[in-house]
Amino acid sequence: MARRVIIKDEVSPKLEVLDDQLMDAVEKIFEYFAPIAETEMKAGARWTDRTGNARAGLISAAEREGNEFTLYFASMASYGIWLEIRWSGRYAIVGPVMKSIGPRLAKMITEVAMP
Secondary structure (H helix, E strand, C coil), X not given: CCCCCCCCCCHHHHHHHHHHHHHHHHHHHHHHHHHHHHHHHHHHCXXXXXCCHHHHCEEEEEEEECCEEEEEEEECCCCHHHHHHHHHHCCCCHXXXXXXXXXXXXXXXXXXXXX
């Protein structure tokens, strides 16, 4: 006669809590880097800003939708794209800051996810 044992699943609920905590931590990391990115763009822009509009229009923002996270980098000035691509990107700031922030953000997430 085979004996049947029912074991209560105590692991799955704890993993769900851990997943929620990890997602909240990732959200905080994205929110942490948004103002850093914006500051680095504004401070690092090497072009002359005659009106102040181009520099003031450099923004970064974090957003979460479910388990998807986005860190936006943008120039709100209508001519911002030309500051990025003119002269073969010599005066670009949005792209270089993205390249700088990306690895730092990934490293911090890795440190939180795999301590």
